[in-house]
Amino acid sequence: MKKGLGHLLVTRQEKFAFMKQNTTRFPVEMMSRALGVSRSGYYKWLKFSCTKTREIELNEEIKAAFERSNRRYGSPRVWLALSKTGTGKMVSVATIARRMQYLRLVARPTRRFVHTTDSDHKLPVCPNLLERNFAVEKVNTVWVSDITYIPTDAGWRYLTVILDLADRSVVGWTLSRTLHARHTVIETLNQAIQRRSIKPYSGLMFHSDRGIQYACDDFREILTCYGITQSMSRKGNCWDNAVAESFFKTIKTEELNRQKLLKSASLNSLIFKYIEGWYNTKRIHSSLKGLTPWEAFYEKTANLAA
Structure with a gap:
């Protein structure tokens, strides 16, 4: 040998x-x-x-x-x-x-976050009932919402989202050409209510900043009809709505900021693919102990059923 x-x-x-x-x-x-x-x-x-x-x-x-x-x-x-x-x-x-x-594997760097809330209005505001208690176990107990602007080749577009704090799912979202409440928060809220099959007076809290869209009568009328408790951040305190604002930072870093100038014609499709095809279904969250929002939703609802 x-x-x-x-x-x-x-x-x-x-x-x-x-x-x-x-x-x-x-x-x-x-x-x-x-x-x-x-x-x-x-x-x-x-x-x-x-x-x-x-x-x-x-x-x-x-x-x-x-x-x-x-x-x-x-x-x-x-x-x-x-x-x-x-x-x-x-x-x-x-x-x-x-x-x-x-x-040499480097994730996309973040950019400075620019807030667009118009809280300079005379409409009544609600107290901060959430008080930064972002750790919620039961789904459809607390929803948080916010609006951000997105520059495109055809001007500004406005993305409104509603997230469930328990599973971090985006339960409703709308892309609009204007900041009118009917096209932003009202449409998004109706979508979320339908998507999660919310029944009147089911113990849901809705938290947002003090933006005029959230304070207007038309929006509050829907909350009242469903017996939804409204909570608002303190004036000028973005940390009171940190989860919603964090989502915007995430979607901009991971998707929207990859292009120098987004095309308005394809923006809705791009956001749909990100939220429904990635964020809700596949993106793991450290706050959910490595689960995706969908996994967390089914785990939490299964525990309730048991």
Whole structure:
């Protein structure tokens, strides 16, 4: 065996690789003598080889998770995604961050958030009943809402969203050309009520900022009809509505800011794909312990049914 292999296996690495491939056929001691290498050297190489193999596998898993997120995830969410497959439980977030830096995988940077609320009006406002209690267990208990502007090639467009604090789902959203309440908050609220099959006086709270759309009589009339309790942020305090504002930061960072100037004609489709095809169904949330909004919804509703 030694004579034949002497011509074929030149380097120690080749000899060690041969030994690894044939451990089920020949004893390690016999192969090491035949190939003129030490057993200790082989085991040291084997340990290093396994480590390198695992690093390569981990790199591939990280790249796959990053690409599945459409290059949106940073290291914390990549770690959460890998935890679902068991890999994340074997490595730390710091390890994922180092590997992503080595692989040059960088999530989209955030831009400065610009708030557009018009709270300079004479309409009555509600107290802040939510008081930043964003941790809610039961779905359809607390909804939060906000409006943001989006520049396009045809002028401003306005995105209104309503989120359920329990599962972080976007339960209603509307893209409009104007900031009129009928085209923004009213249409979005009606959509959310229908989508979640809300019954009158079911104990739902609706929280928003003090924008004129949320304070107008037409909007409040719908809340009253359904017995929905209204809560508003304190004046000039964006942190009171942090979850809704965080959503806008997320959608702009992960999707809208990828283009220098969005096309108005395709914007509704773009937002639909992001919210319904990604955010609600596939995007994992650290606040939901690595679950997606859909997974959290079904988990929480299943617990109630049980």
